[in-house]
Amino acid sequence: MKKTFYSNGKLLLTAEYMVLDGATAIALPTKFGQYLQIEDGKKQTISWKSYDNDSSVWFEDDISFESIIRKEHAGTEAGIKNTLIDILHEANILNPDFLNDANGYTITTTLTFPRLWGLGTSSTLINNIAQWLNIDAYKLLEASFGGSGYDIACAQHNTPILYRLDSDKAPVVTALDFNPDFTGNLYFVYLNHKQSSKSAIMSYYNKQHRIDTMIPKIDAITTAIAATNDLQQFGTLLEKHEILLSDILEMETVKERFFYDFKGILKSLGAWGGDFVLAVSKNNPEEYFKDKGFPVIIPYSEMIL
Structure with missing residues (x-):
């Protein structure tokens, strides 16, 4: 059965860097984002393909369930694959059923913006994976990339937002009517x-x-x-x-x-x-x-x- 998820990209208007220490930021979700499409696969493997906005393939590889569970990297030259293994390993810790209950997956990601633009290739991916597996996107971000989490908030909201971390580093998100x-x-x-x-x-x-x-x-x-x-x-x-x-x-x-x-x-x-x-x-x-x-x-x- 095919499933499709989507997350918004992001731009940070105020409090860059300072948002990490509790400052309040204005964050702007973008009209550009990323899709994640999941289909059944086989052989205890994820067959992964990532498309840029011009339909070119910028990453393609197979990742075994075993390498995800054991967090086995594919060598120093396989940076993108290793990053995916790290993310999926942490996702598996948060929801082990996604590997336990499957024969395999065919996964396709599609950006609606050029991936070098910096609008959130990683954050939109993490939020899409979190939606798919019904896990906390902020926890998945913290376990993989780290950061303030404002980009996850943008991925999940369709209006500008005020974003800050409270004294326990938990996200506080407020919708903002910003349309001057x-x-x-x-x-x-x-x-x-x-x-x-x-x-x-x-x-x-x-x-x-x-x-x-x-x-x-x-x-x-x-x-x-x-x-x-x-x-x-x-x-x-x-x-x-x-x-x-x-x-x-x-x-x-x-x-x-x-x-x-x-x-x-x-x-x-x-x-x-x-x-x-x-x-x-x-x-x-x-x-x-x-x-x-x-x-x-x-x-x-x-x-x-």
Whole structure:
């Protein structure tokens, strides 16, 4: 019997990195995501095939039930397969019936966005697997990749959200009515560089300082951004956020690094230095970014649910 699951992609508007330490973030589920299709298989094996959004196959392999149970990796060159084995091993711990009660599976994943965009290839997969096996997606994330879990919340929600971790590191998710009049002035620009979340988080922890005093400042900015309907105030708040994070990370802002002459506001989203940035502009900025060598510019209305 065929089963199909779907999860939304994600972008993080505020509190990048700081969300790991309890700051409140605005997170934006995207119109792009990933499908997971399950069919019966055989030979105590999972036959896995992953498609990119252009229908090309970016991963294909067979994974035995035994290798999942024993967490047997396939060698250092098989990075993607080993990551899948890790995820499925943890899923099996949370629900052993999925291997005990099956002869095998044929699994197909299909992205609706280019996988290098950084919109959540891993988080959408984890949430889809959790839906399939009826397990807690946050627990599966923590046991495999780690992270704050905001991406799982985006996978599960069809509106912008406020997201934070409580004192016990449990997720607190609140639906957010975020649809200001100026969304026509917001554009997402792809930087042509896939940033590793794991390495970015490690760098953050190596450099963080004065975190306890910074969290209330980030929370105040998040609250103000969620409430404003004024484009100028929105831009001012984003600039203030960039300056605070630049101080913590000891890194240049994306505008200082790449776009010093841009006549508008630029805000990093998620891991600094990669994936997408948010551009706030009174006029359509496509020509500017294309001239700079960044041809992927997506209006807010085409990106965000």
